[in-house]
Amino acid sequence: MDTKNIIAAISLSAAVIILYGLFFAPEPQTLDQKKVLQEKNEVVQNSEAPSLEQNEEILKISREDALKEDKRIDFENENIKGTISLVGGIIDDLTFKKYTETLNGNDKIVLLHPKNIDNGYYIETGWATNSEVELPNSKSLWKIKGNNKLDPNNSIRMLWTNNEGIIFEKKISIDKQYLFTIDQKIINNSEKIYNFYPYGQIIRNSAPEVTNFYILHEGLLGVFDEQLVEKDYEDIEEKKYSISANNGWLGITDKYWISSLIPEKNKNFRADFDYKNKFKASFIETKAIEIGANENKSSQIKVVVAAKEVEVIDGYAESLNVNKFDLVIDWGWFYFLVKPLFFVIDYFFKITGNFGIAIILITLCIRIAFFPLANYSFRSMAKMKVLQPEMTRLKELHKDDKMKLQQEMMSLYKKEKVNPASGCLPILIQIPFFFAIYKMLFVTIEMRHQPFFGWIHDLSERDPTSIFNLFGLIPWDPPGFLLIGAWPILMGVTMYLQQKLNPTPPDPVQAKIFMFFPLFLTVILAPFPSGLVIYWTVNNLLTMAQQIVIMKKTTVKTV
Numbered sequence: 017m018d019t020k021n022i023i024a025a026i027s028l029s030a031a032v033i034i035l036y037g038l039f040f041a042p043e044p045q046t047l048d049q050k051k052v053l054q055e056k057n058e059v060v061q062n063s064e065a066p067s068l069e070q071n072e073e074i075l076k077i078s079r080e081d082a083l084k085e086d087k088r089i090d091f092e093n094e095n096i097k098g099t100i101s102l103v104g105g106i107i108d109d110l111t112f113k114k115y116t117e118t119l120n121g122n123d124k125i126v127l128l129h130p131k132n133i134d135n136g137y138y139i140e141t142g143w144a145t146n147s148e149v150e151l152p153n154s155k156s157l158w159k160i161k162g163n164n165k166l167d168p169n170n171s172i173r174m175l176w177t178n179n180e181g182i183i184f185e186k187k188i189s190i191d192k193q194y195l196f197t198i199d200q201k202i203i204n205n206s207e208k209i210y211n212f213y214p215y216g217q218i219i220r221n222s223a224p225e226v227t228n229f230y231i232l233h234e235g236l237l238g239v240f241d242e243q244l245v246e247k248d249y250e251d252i253e254e255k256k257y258s259i260s261a262n263n264g265w266l267g268i269t270d271k272y273w274i275s276s277l278i279p280e281k282n283k284n285f286r287a288d289f290d291y292k293n294k295f296k297a298s299f300i301e302t303k304a305i306e307i308g309a310n311e312n313k314s315s316q317i318k319v320v321v322a323a324k325e326v327e328v329i330d331g332y333a334e335s336l337n338v339n340k341f342d343l344v345i346d347w348g349w350f351y352f353l354v355k356p357l358f359f360v361i362d363y364f365f366k367i368t369g370n371f372g373i374a375i376i377l378i379t380l381c382i383r384i385a386f387f388p389l390a391n392y393s394f395r396s397m398a399k400m401k402v403l404q405p406e407m408t409r410l411k412e413l414h415k416d417d418k419m420k421l422q423q424e425m426m427s428l429y430k431k432e433k434v435n436p437a438s439g440c441l442p443i444l445i446q447i448p449f450f451f452a453i454y455k456m457l458f459v460t461i462e463m464r465h466q467p468f469f470g471w472i473h474d475l476s477e478r479d480p481t482s483i484f485n486l487f488g489l490i491p492w493d494p495p496g497f498l499l500i501g502a503w504p505i506l507m508g509v510t511m512y513l514q515q516k517l518n519p520t521p522p523d524p525v526q527a528k529i530f531m532f533f534p535l536f537l538t539v540i541l542a543p544f545p546s547g548l549v550i551y552w553t554v555n556n557l558l559t560m561a562q563q564i565v566i567m568k569k570t571t572v573k574t575v
Contacts, residue, residue, distance in 0.1 A: 065213045065286055065300045066144045074221060075132045082130035083109060087157070089174075091166035093192050096321070098128065100166070104154040105174050105186055106131065107196065108138035112273075112323055119465050119474050127273050127321065136221040136294075137268075139275060141198050141317050143184065143212045144300060150178035158186070168192050181205040194322035195332065201314040204307045212305050214315035216277040217298030218268050223249040227271055232346055232459060236289040236297045238266030239340040247289050257289040265338055266297050267320075272461045274329075274344045278318035278336060324461050326358060346459050353452040358460055365462070371475050372468030375457075375547050379554045382449055383562070390562060399434045450552065457547045468550065472503070475547035479503045500542045503549045508538030510556035517563045 075082070088099040088109070098110035110128035117123045129137045131154065143151060152158070158174040166172045171189040178184075183203040190196050202212060226234040226249070235248040240261035247257055266287050267276030277299060279285050285299045307313045320332055324345050333341035347354045357378065364374035383390070406428065414421035428434075457463055457476070464476045471481055479501025481487045484494045487502055511534040541549055 065302045066146050068144060068215055068217055068298055068300060074134060077133060079129055079133055082133045089160060089164060089166060089172055091190055093168050093190055095193055102158045104140060104156060105158045106138045106140045110321055115323055134222060139218050139319055141200060141216040143200065143202065144215050145210060145212050147210050149180065149210055152176040152184050166190055193328055194320055196319040198317045198319060199314060201312055202307055203312040204309060207309045209306060209308050212307060213301050215298065215300035216317045217296055218275050218277060220268055220295045223295065224270060231455060232271060234270055236295065237269055238264060238287055239343060240264040240287060244340065244343055249295060252289050252291045252295060258286060260284060260286050260302065263339060265341055266299060268297050269344060272324055272464065274322050274324055276320045276344060278338055280316055326460060326462065348455050350448065350452045350455060353448065354456045357452055358456050362462060371463050371466040371547065372472065372550060375551050376554050379551050380558065383558045391566060399432055403428065403432060403434065453551050454548050457545050463547055472546050476545050478543050479546045479549065500539065503546055503553060504538050504542040507541065507549050507553040507556065508534045510553055510560065511537060514556050514560050517560060517567065
């Protein structure tokens with residue numbers, strides 16, 4: 017087999033393996049993990065905790081009208097504002113104060129919505145029981161005692177009393193960022209003994225418009241003890257998922273936003289991801305809390321409804337001691353590479369104040385880190401290019417004797433100390449870093465709406481220009497598939513020039529494929545975030561500079 021074919025096969029195979037691992041491969045389970053999962057499912061099946069079924073009527077009314085229907089308590093801090101409905105005692109109205117829908121727009125991101133409209137999205141906490149006792153539900157009207165506004169300096173207390181004199185109390189506090197702490201108490205003024213089960217649930221009436229890309233999970237997720245579970249909306253529509261754990265968290269995630277529940281630590285709970293006309297991520301403790309006559313008992317639930325800012329999420333993971341809470345950000349299989357790259361680029365951003373410059377600096381750092389290995393590879397490629405006339409001569413001389421040709425070629429490689437396979441190493445090195453950079457830029461909110469220079473006003477979006485209207489000189493808006501901007505074209509040109517520095521494949525068909533490849537990638541990468549295209553372009557320029565220097569210093573002793 018021709019050496020070039022071997023190199024191409026190795027490169028392609030490596031790329032396929034990496035792509036498969038990044039996008040498609042499921043997380044492997046050890047025998048111990050499978051045994052633990054089986055035991056957990058058995059616990060779920062035998063759980064005596066009651067179900068949390070409630071039916072809510074969906075009304076064809078506006079969000080504004082729905083908010084006016086219930087009595088409400090306002091809350092606000094530095095990052096969020098909204099209201100809590102006293103009907104059901106639920107958090108069903110939340111707006112992010114620092115984030116807008118569009119780059120230059122004024123409309124803020126609204127995440128939570130009242131339960132009785134089409135896109136209802138809300139958080140409910142409470143108690144369930146198997147006993148014959150009246151409990152507050154989603155239609156119960158709670159009363160406020162004391163302060164009637166929630167902020168970091170003031171908590172609120174909500175009370176509801178049943179016909180037997182049992183008082184249900186919720187004390188809700190909020191920090192300066194995105195954390196609600198809900199302390200639930202039951203004061204049993206009756207002469208009976210009851211068993212109650214604390215629960216919490218996040219309910220979304222309909223699935224939002226999602227990215228629909230394998231690199232990002234949007235839907236229901238949680239960590240149960242050590243196991244990360246991610247379920248798409250379609251998965252839950254097809255089949256309910258249940259698991260039992262002693263520690264963990266659960267929630268519903270969008271690309272940049274998360275709604276999550278954190279049960280009390282070291283208390284066994286059953287978690288359910290379910291769909292019955294609406295999506296539900298819920299938990300309920302599986303061991304009942306017994307409350308005797310004239311006793312009171314309490315339970316605490318943490319609620320985090322946040323923009324997925326890395327520093328904030330990591331801060332909650334540490335301060336609340338919540339295992340793997342940082343995985344609300346979808347770092348993916350290359351977690352060990354993606355997250356450190358974020359910290360590096362975030363450091364450069366804080367120094368320079370420009371995310372585009374930070375991307376260029378991290379590209380430079382990656383090139384420096386692999387400089388010795390790249391030098392070795394490029395030196396070998398340069399020698400291969402110088403050796404091409406001699407290789408052509410040998411092929412002509414031994415065109416009828418393949419065995420002799422291979423022997424002469426190997427002798428030539430040995431004499432000139434050339435490793436023909438080393439030329440593919442820079443490509444193999446770049447692939448994991450390319451996808452790690454892409455993943456990091458794609459999933460982190462920090463680059464959202466960040467400008468570069470010139471026409472790039474949002475590095476998380478595609479280059480808005482197009483060659484088909486001469487980059488805005490012609491007054492015509494091309495359709496989306498014709499938006500091939502200046503940066504993608506520059507990337508394609510640098511890739512083409514870089515390819516010219518490499519040895520030409522001896523196979524004419526292979527040579528044409530390689531020549532077409534820059535054009536192919538230009539079209540494919542045009543819709544990608546412009547930050548990623550800038551990274552790839554700068555990387556090409558640095559690679560070419562390194563190759564040119566090495567080629568000028570490379571000579572061979574052919575006769």
